[in-house]
Amino acid sequence: MAPYEALYGRKCRSPLYWDEVGEKALVGPELVQMIVDKVKIVRQKLKAAQDRQKSWADLKGRPVEFNVGEKVYVKVSPMRGVVRFSKAGKLNPRYVGPFEILEKVGTLACRLVLPPSMSRIRNMFHVSQLRRYIPDPSHVLEVEPLLTKGNLGEELKYEEVPIRIVDTKEQVLRRRIIPYFKAQ
Incomplete structure (x- = not known):
């Protein structure tokens, strides 16, 4: 239903509904019939557009079914x-x-x-x-035991300690130089 009809409990008094309310004689049957015909054409075109979109959507969608235990x-x-x-x-x-x-x-x-x-x-x-x-x-995934060294904490976190610097590099930008270090 239209928002107006939902809010006020009756149809809007526009030329679209004059043929249903009984006010056809006040305006003229030609105008009301012309509006009713236009509304039918609009509804047919909307239905055709919805059907076309649905046919394209159905091509892409695939029915997926799963069973219990899969x-x-x-x-x-x-x-x-x-x-x-x-x-x-x-x-x-x-x-x-x-x-x-x-x-x-x-x-x-x-x-x-x-x-x-x-x-x-x-x-x-x-x-x-x-x-x-x-x-x-x-x-098949095999479960490997965790590290058992003394540095493994309660929350399974450990601290990484670098052994040596393997390589260094400097990135030269316009206003500054960024040093990069590769650590083992």
Whole structure:
């Protein structure tokens, strides 16, 4: 419905609706009929444009269905200043995972089993954010033990200490010189 009709509970008293209200005799049937014909033409052209856009959109879209128990990757959305899934930067992967689908919520959402390290992230995702995982026997990841030297802290952080300066370089700009050092 039109905003006017939603606000006031009746149709707007414009020439578009005079044929429905019964004021056709006041203005003249030719003017009202001409306006009604124009409105029909506009509606037909809008419908044709919507159908054309829908046909192009349907060509690009692909129906994606996932089943319970399958493994999928989750897309890491690169937004400026937002770190998701503890990943940031442009060289990090676009997708993380694989994660198992716990249940389907409707036709377009899936609930995933996330590890405890991602407990703060909501575990329901739209299918457009998921990519199918194709199992590969060579894709088995082996867990390597962490560094056990004494410099590893409680939060798994360590301090890097340079051993020696390998190379030096100076970048000459117009008003200043920037020294660069390559450390081992």
